[in-house]
Amino acid sequence: VRGQCGRYMNLVLELGTLKARGSADSDQAKAFLERKGLLLEGEWELMVPGNRDITVCMWIGTILHEAYEDGLVSMEGLRILMSCLEKLQGLTYDLNVKLPLPYAGLVVLLVKVLLVAGCTEMGMQMAMDRHNAPGMGTVETILWAVVNFLCTGFLVCCFQGLIDLQAVLENPFGRLETHFATENQFYAMRRLASAFSQPEAYLPARTSS
Template structure:
């Protein structure tokens, strides 16, 4: 896998882990200290952890600025019939209509901004809530994996003189990790992908014959069914106690439930009509803002002429427009940034680190490391 580029260079208050996995060795944010969090400089210093993690987040706002400047120039030379440029009388006589237009747009901007802000607040809350729900489900899945490993390692007896039994223990431990990895790949939309097969085979998590035997589109469920079938067979052979099977079956069912819901769209996705409406309102608000500034700047340009570029208020207003547009749009862009927390970005779930720990636990416990030492 090609290692994605990252701007995550500063570690002030950040706990970073770099483990090799499906996407290669990439930095992941484990946690951070709230008192040391980057605020003003975050989009520049730790860009990959912010909403401004791609150039595409900035370019539309530069285009919007260009639109406002072009509108300023066009209106300056065509919408003021009286007077000359630079005379300082832009709003006198026949030019009063432009100033009335600027005042009307200013009032409309205030009214519209109030409506959008009200709707956007609920949208952001729902977006963050969905992100939190999906990470919580992943954490529960990790707990279910750990719990099932413990149950299998303790209910199935350890007999190192019985190589066949030890092989079955190792296989069950590997299958639990395989189901875990496939569940994560399903959330990434790559469960049936060739690169997933190559990754799992290279890490000896799956055998070629096992991959071919899985049900495409439901590979994780297939592996979970194998675990259940193997436990039933062990119980019939007298290896597994009959009273242990219901408990293991319950844990297997719980694992399947969590594995299937990481990116559950049926109950977690926001309504499309709602998302599109909020996006429309945000973009209309940005258009009104840029148009209003274009009209206002045209009045300034008509009054100052080429001396407009010597006015500090113009450059400050230009900067404020870009920053305001980016900030407002960023609240809506959160839905893209936080939609799927299982990708290759530094801000996504640090699955490589967690998977490494669970894999080590499964291997050691199924080898018999779970057996308590005898009292001395």
């Protein structure tokens, strides 16, 4: 029972991550879970498409209830385990909550408008300065143009950072340094769940007094 619950807990975590990436119902997801040893034959067909992680949580709850009826778990233990199961389901739910970010698209639009306006204003200012100072030499003109180009480039880079931030906020799951380290976190949680399924291997040796 402990080993089966541990495998199902790992399966819930993996399904939650795959669901957040939009590939929980794909054949690639099934092959990946089978390759990891988390999915046995016939279990994939029993899951509800679109809510496979919730289906596995229901399986865990059923196993825990049967363990209580068989006297393997006390009422207090069942209450604690069901509370942990609820937290596990809440974790996968949080991964799949789509953040309401309509302002992100508006930020991108305003940034692009501001960039066009700023670059246009900078070019017109350079033309006006050139027209108002016909005696400006070639060296001064080149230096003034370089300074304006540097300022404009700095402005473009700053606002481009806002556009990149909007893209990260829309899909924070990836392999870039600015993304959430979900894979590392879930690998750590998978190892922890595996340890819980076999606690005897992680208990210290008893010493005789």
